[in-house]
Amino acid sequence: MNRSASIKDVASHAGVAVGTVSNVLNYPDRVSPRTKERVQRAIDELGFVRNDAARQLRAGQSRTIGLIVLDVGNPFFTAVARAAEDAAARQGSAVLLGDSGHNAGRESNYIDLFQEQRVQGLLISPVGDVTERLDQLRERGVHTVLVGRLADESKYSSVSVDDDAGGYLAARHLLDTGRRRLAFVGGPASIRQIADRLQGAERAVKEEPDATLEVLDSEGQTVLAGRSMGNRLVDRGRAELPDGIFCANDLLALGVMQSLAMTHQLRIPEDIALIGYDDIDFAVSAVVPLSSIRQPTEELGRTAVELLVEEAESDHPKHRAVIFTPELVVRQSTGAARSAPSAAAEVP
Amino acid sequence: MNRSASIKDVASHAGVAVGTVSNVLNYPDRVSPRTKERVQRAIDELGFVRNDAARQLRAGQSRTIGLIVLDVGNPFFTAVARAAEDAAARQGSAVLLGDSGHNAGRESNYIDLFQEQRVQGLLISPVGDVTERLDQLRERGVHTVLVGRLADESKYSSVSVDDDAGGYLAARHLLDTGRRRLAFVGGPASIRQIADRLQGAERAVKEEPDATLEVLDSEGQTVLAGRSMGNRLVDRGRAELPDGIFCANDLLALGVMQSLAMTHQLRIPEDIALIGYDDIDFAVSAVVPLSSIRQPTEELGRTAVELLVEEAESDHPKHRAVIFTPELVVRQSTGAARSAPSAAAEVP
DNA sequence: TCGTAACAATGAAACGATTCAAAAAAGTCG
DNA sequence: CGACTTTTTTGAATCGTTTCATTGTTACGA
Numbered sequence: 001m002n003r004s005a006s007i008k009d010v011a012s013h014a015g016v017a018v019g020t021v022s023n024v025l026n027y028p029d030r031v032s033p034r035t036k037e038r039v040q041r042a043i044d045e046l047g048f049v050r051n052d053a054a055r056q057l058r059a060g061q062s063r064t065i066g067l068i069v070l071d072v073g074n075p076f077f078t079a080v081a082r083a084a085e086d087a088a089a090r091q092g093s094a095v096l097l098g099d100s101g102h103n104a105g106r107e108s109n110y111i112d113l114f115q116e117q118r119v120q121g122l123l124i125s126p127v128g129d130v131t132e133r134l135d136q137l138r139e140r141g142v143h144t145v146l147v148g149r150l151a152d153e154s155k156y157s158s159v160s161v162d163d164d165a166g167g168y169l170a171a172r173h174l175l176d177t178g179r180r181r182l183a184f185v186g187g188p189a190s191i192r193q194i195a196d197r198l199q200g201a202e203r204a205v206k207e208e209p210d211a212t213l214e215v216l217d218s219e220g221q222t223v224l225a226g227r228s229m230g231n232r233l234v235d236r237g238r239a240e241l242p243d244g245i246f247c248a249n250d251l252l253a254l255g256v257m258q259s260l261a262m263t264h265q266l267r268i269p270e271d272i273a274l275i276g277y278d279d280i281d282f283a284v285s286a287v288v289p290l291s292s293i294r295q296p297t298e299e300l301g302r303t304a305v306e307l308l309v310e311e312a313e314s315d316h317p318k319h320r321a322v323i324f325t326p327e328l329v330v331r332q333s334t335g336a337a338r339s340a341p342s343a344a345a346e347v348p
Numbered sequence: 349m350n351r352s353a354s355i356k357d358v359a360s361h362a363g364v365a366v367g368t369v370s371n372v373l374n375y376p377d378r379v380s381p382r383t384k385e386r387v388q389r390a391i392d393e394l395g396f397v398r399n400d401a402a403r404q405l406r407a408g409q410s411r412t413i414g415l416i417v418l419d420v421g422n423p424f425f426t427a428v429a430r431a432a433e434d435a436a437a438r439q440g441s442a443v444l445l446g447d448s449g450h451n452a453g454r455e456s457n458y459i460d461l462f463q464e465q466r467v468q469g470l471l472i473s474p475v476g477d478v479t480e481r482l483d484q485l486r487e488r489g490v491h492t493v494l495v496g497r498l499a500d501e502s503k504y505s506s507v508s509v510d511d512d513a514g515g516y517l518a519a520r521h522l523l524d525t526g527r528r529r530l531a532f533v534g535g536p537a538s539i540r541q542i543a544d545r546l547q548g549a550e551r552a553v554k555e556e557p558d559a560t561l562e563v564l565d566s567e568g569q570t571v572l573a574g575r576s577m578g579n580r581l582v583d584r585g586r587a588e589l590p591d592g593i594f595c596a597n598d599l600l601a602l603g604v605m606q607s608l609a610m611t612h613q614l615r616i617p618e619d620i621a622l623i624g625y626d627d628i629d630f631a632v633s634a635v636v637p638l639s640s641i642r643q644p645t646e647e648l649g650r651t652a653v654e655l656l657v658e659e660a661e662s663d664h665p666k667h668r669a670v671i672f673t674p675e676l677v678v679r680q681s682t683g684a685a686r687s688a689p690s691a692a693a694e695v696p
Numbered sequence: 697t698c699g700t701a702a703c704a705a706t707g708a709a710a711c712g713a714t715t716c717a718a719a720a721a722a723g724t725c726g
Numbered sequence: 727c728g729a730c731t732t733t734t735t736t737g738a739a740t741c742g743t744t745t746c747a748t749t750g751t752t753a754c755g756a
Contacts, residue, residue: 004466004488006712017736022714032734047488052464053405054712057741062401072429072445078421082447094461097420097445099430113442116400118352140352140395223633258635261609282630285571287606354742365706370744380704402742405711 005046014042025050056118063093065308066114067123068107069147072099075280076297077125080147083301084123091309093120100127108133115142121308123147143311145304150321157307157319159300163193166293166326167200170246170275171213173291173328175204177335179244179273180211185229185256186248187217194221194248197277201246214242221248226255234263243272244334250276250283253290257333261287269335279329289331296324353394362390373398404466411441413656414462416455416472417495420447423628424645425473428495431649432471439657441468448475456481463490469656471495491659493652498669505655505667507648511541514641514674515548518594518623519561521639521676523552525683527592527621528559533577533604534596535565542569542596545625549594562590569596574603582611591620592682598624598631601638605681609635617683627677637679644672 011018016035023030024039031039042048056062065088069077085095096119098110104127111133114122121143126134134144134156144156151158174182184201186194198215205213218225226247233241233256247253253276260266260274268274268288276283279294303322311317359366364383371378372387379387390396404410413436417425433443444467446458452475459481462470469491474482482492482504492504499506522530532549534542546563553561566573574595581589581604595601601624608614608622616622616636624631627642651670659665 007714008712018713019715019736019738020734023735026714030734035735047484049460049463049488051405051466051712053401053410053466054741055714057399057401057405057712057743058714060741072420073423073426075421078426081420082449085447089457099433101430109437112397115397118399118401136395140397223630227633255633262635264612282571285575285603287610355744356742366743367707367745368705371705374744378704383705399742402711403744405713405742406744408711 004051005048006051007048009046010039010042010048013046014039060118061120062118064096064117064119065093065121065123065305066096066098066110066117066119067147068098068100068110068114068125070100070102070125070127072097076148076278076295079297080301080304083298084305085301087302087305091305100125102127104128104130111137115140121145121312123304123308125149143308143317145308145311147300147304150323151319153319153321155319157311158321159304159307159324160321161295161300161324161326163196163326164200164203166277166295167197167202167246168204169200169326169328170197170277170293171201171204172207173330173334174244174246174273174275175208175211177244177273179242180208181214181242182211182244182246183214183216183233183242184246184248185216185218185226185252186221187219189217197246197248218248218252221252223251223255223258226252226257227259228255230256230259234259234266241266241272245272245274247274247276250278250280250290250292252276253292253333254282254286257286257288257290268333273335274333283329283331286333288333291331291334292329294327294329296327299324352399353396354399355396357394358387358390358396361394362387408466409468410466412444412465412467413441413653414444414446414458414465414467414470414472415495416446416448416458416462416470416474418448418450418473418475420445424496424626424643427645428649428652431646432653433649435650435653439653448473450475452476452478459485463488469493469660471652471656473497491656491665493656493659495648495652498671499667501667501669503667505659506669507652507655507672508669509643509648509672509674511544511674512548512551514625514643515545515550515594516552517548517674517676518545518625518641519549519552520555521678521682522592522594522621522623523556523559525592525621527590528556529562529590530559530592530594531562531564531581531590532594532596533564533566533574533600534569535567537565545594545596566596566600569600571599571603571606574600574605575607576603578604578607582607582614589614589620593620593622595622595624598626598628598638598640600624601640601681602630602634605634605636605638616681621683622681631677631679634681636681639679639682640677642675642677644675647672 007018007021011021021039024036067081067084071077081097088095100107107127123145125147137144146156146158148160150160171182182205184198189195202213205211216229218229253274257274260268266272275291277293279292283290283292307320355366355369359369369387372384415429415432419425429445436443448455455475471493473495485492494504494506496508498508519530530553532546537543550561553559564577566577593604595604601622605622608616614620623639625641627640631638631640655668
């Protein structure tokens, strides 16, 4: 079988017209059971598979949605991608996944590719400033939803997570469990998300007159950065130590935890409570299970697709910016046992 | 702009024939500079973007390669995917990435989708037994390369990594650094890769008359499984302990490391050397940086694409099974400092 | 000036599915 | 049985690109 069978082959093999075969495929009710069965047999015998290129050429649009993420290795994006795929599948579309790897060139290539594919729309976590490209897309009628970044509502729809609220949640939780000398570990402040998380934490601390917040600027957000920050803390006199630490992400928190665990002079959560951000897989299986802030990735992905569909279907594009609130996940590292004794409190 | 501009619009706008526009796009040399310039301006003014559906309808084949992985969240697959993308891009194709999530149903959906898209070929890490589906594909002329699994060479090409060799490497390294009472942590043995790694380790141990290998069957391959295994070890008398542990993957190894670090009676690598498998990101930033076995993911992805192209271009399909050998990555957990003092030996 | 290469530009045909007006077939009822 | 409605089937037109045989144009030497 050199060239795959076309609808025409099926038609002649079944002794019917091409229109009838098409009807069997798309409007089975219009076809009598007898011919339907005959056509079906022809399809099976020839191993016929619809040619999607021809379909979408006729339809003028494909049944796919483009999704460009910053890094497929990042669990945040893989979770979003998976949710987007499910949501798309539910309404008969597929998702084309592109990984820009924080690289504007690759991002641009994917935008071109997806445009040539005539995707129904584009979901994108942009690298830097792409407003120009996106404006161009808008002019060409390609609907776009920004993922994980708040957008100017007059121009685009977007789904994002409220980092300020997340920071507030984390700090508030430390305060609620009796901590008063808080520290924020993270940096650089030039990263929007980190600045927002800090701002939220400050907001919470201001609510308690006797609470303080010390800001510790880390170099990057890696486990190693967290560990060196932890080592600096351990070197301090006990009186100068914070009693609750909020790290801008889980990697930092795990690093801090490592250095405290290694020196064995400070216990978590008795001496210092620790909370991270992102709720990565490793948070649960840390030496002391790490409390964290979970981003609603499933909702992000699902909603992004829904906004896109909504926008594509209405003639008068109305943009919406949906902002999700993250969620507090309490584990042992913030002394859950104190306020709510549970099975999770068993220390190995 | 309601409907996007077609090549016909460009032609009339530039005052030339459609064929000329097509030539500008595909064979610029055939067109005189003057008309080329005129056409180019029309393209820019109308914001013309090629319709890929029409292109591939004419061409009979798309410029995409389908890749179905078991889990996009798994760093192994994301690395393979990235390499495959690069390799594909280098020869003008794009990769459609599908995530089966170890689910045969989703896998089947992607196979259908990719077939309808008339992909140039399929790279797949199959869920369970898909030989039937794949045979069907082969009949329909869709070339397929299996990724990460050795295939019957008479039927398919494949790229895979030699797990036996990896196991040998790991155990040989422990032996070379003076360890004699080795333990293998991992399970269940029903998983092919794990069985192979164990087999390789056994092969190495047999080379040293005075060395022994104890097999510890873990429940799953998670950090928690590793930790509970570690706890069981710590409870043993010192004389009964292994002096070198090879874990079937890095998660297990990190778990074992956690439990040893927590009890602080056994030091790594002085009392027990530890090596994992996969070289995940966290291996570097463990409390004691973890030695590991790295799989050549880039080569896998690149070679998979190359095999596919090779197969698609030759008329007489000749299948090949390419097996890569993994690589030893020495870090502190196996006492690199002993044999080769280096900067990496600095303990914080 | 003419003949002939060499080069440019043309436009109809083809790819494979869907659509839809029209024709054909099957039912219904007096 | 004939007039009518309903259901089923038909097949030409269409989507946007590429291909390629054909026609038109230019350049150059005789």
